[in-house]
Amino acid sequence: PFASSVDLNRSYVFNEAAVSGAAITQLGNPDISWESTTMLNVGIDARFWKKFSLTAEYYIRNTSNILLTLPIPYSVGMDAPYQNAGKVRNTGWDLSIGYEDHAGDFRYGVDLVLSDVRNTIVDLKGTGPYIDGVNIRAEGYPIDAIYGYKSEGLFQTADEVQKHATQFGGLVSPGDIKYTDQNGDGVINADDRVVLGSIIPRYTYSLNLHASYKSFDLTCFLQGVGKVDSYLSGDGVWAFYVGSTAYEWQKNHWSPDNPDAPYPRLTFGDQNNIQNSDYWMINGAYLRVKNLQLGYTLPRTLLSNTFIQNIRIWAGGQNLFTIDHFLKGFDAETPVGGISHYPIIKVYSFGIQANF
Numbered sequence: 001p002f003a004s005s006v007d008l009n010r011s012y013v014f015n016e017a018a019v020s021g022a023a024i025t026q027l028g029n030p031d032i033s034w035e036s037t038t039m040l041n042v043g044i045d046a047r048f049w050k051k052f053s054l055t056a057e058y059y060i061r062n063t064s065n066i067l068l069t070l071p072i073p074y075s076v077g078m079d080a081p082y083q084n085a086g087k088v089r090n091t092g093w094d095l096s097i098g099y100e101d102h103a104g105d106f107r108y109g110v111d112l113v114l115s116d117v118r119n120t121i122v123d124l125k126g127t128g129p130y131i132d133g134v135n136i137r138a139e140g141y142p143i144d145a146i147y148g149y150k151s152e153g154l155f156q157t158a159d160e161v162q163k164h165a166t167q168f169g170g171l172v173s174p175g176d177i178k179y180t181d182q183n184g185d186g187v188i189n190a191d192d193r194v195v196l197g198s199i200i201p202r203y204t205y206s207l208n209l210h211a212s213y214k215s216f217d218l219t220c221f222l223q224g225v226g227k228v229d230s231y232l233s234g235d236g237v238w239a240f241y242v243g244s245t246a247y248e249w250q251k252n253h254w255s256p257d258n259p260d261a262p263y264p265r266l267t268f269g270d271q272n273n274i275q276n277s278d279y280w281m282i283n284g285a286y287l288r289v290k291n292l293q294l295g296y297t298l299p300r301t302l303l304s305n306t307f308i309q310n311i312r313i314w315a316g317g318q319n320l321f322t323i324d325h326f327l328k329g330f331d332a333e334t335p336v337g338g339i340s341h342y343p344i345i346k347v348y349s350f351g352i353q354a355n356f
Contacts, residue, residue: 025080150194
């Protein structure tokens with residue numbers, strides 16, 4: 001972004017014929033610099049009785065000079081350059097607790113890590129908000145907050161549709177999503193959109209367990225997030241979206257005989273139900289078993305007459321199961337969309353480890 005680059009794919013018309021050409025389409029800014037971060041923190045790092053460890057910290061982190069493209073006059077004829085203008089603040093705390101002990105031949109340990117963060121855009125130099133699909137960047141809100149319409153459930157009768165504010169040209173029927181008229185003007189349009197939530201987790205945590213008994217050993221690592229919003233969209237959520245199919249779970253859709261169904265009525269080419277709204281938001285909190293491994297080390301007496309020092313046989317798995325609120329086939333770690341092109345897969349492993 002510090003340089004003005006030339007686009008070689010620009011066409012011009014000479015003598016009533018299109019010819020290839022080149023042009024500078026975005027201004028460069030040679031004066032840009034790295035963003036700056038200032039952090040104030042206070043913490044404690046302690047250990048008790050040789051078994052219990054504690055690390056705790058509270059911090060305030062201010063980041064300034066974030067690159068933004070601020071508006072410039074259209075008469076310039078080029079896209080705006082990047083400038084060091086944005087400011088973001090993160091406040092939160094980190095906590096790490098560890099405990100190790102033993103009872104005879106049984107040894108065990110627990111390590112817990114928990115963190116909390118509040119992210120806020122402090123300054124956009126009086127510009128914005130910047131809206132990109134379902135995300136918004138605006139002063140006073142988290143980065144890429146979820147932005148859209150507030151919903152009030154589904155219309156149940158034609159009379160209910162008639163009495164409600166006009167939505168998207170009035171092409172609305174029972175079974176469609178009902179949106180809140182935020183400004184009370186009797187029309188649902190872009191002015192009724194509000195900030196609905198944040199894709200940045202408030203809480204992130206992990207738990208590492210390890211234990212051993214004589215020749216057996218066990219390790220387990222769990223990881224997750226709490227208090228976070230996710231947004232489901234695209235052909236995996238909206239039935240018949242841009243010509244796609246309908247999924248099995250969408251069969252439980254609204255109809256006069258099924259008025260309590262969670263999914264709206266099935267439509268094709270309709271715009272009302274695919275608007276960005278909290279109707280498609282979901283609790284993004286989850287707990288996932290990332291790694292689990294069980295091992296057994298052969299007694300040294302069995303290897304005393306060999307050149308092998310030790311042999312360990314083990315079996316383990318990754319991403320064995322997840323506790324979440326998502327639909328089947330959706331990935332809790334994909335905050336917007338819900339469907340990943342490279343989904344999380346389960347991996348089962350078996351092995352023999354030998355030292356010579």
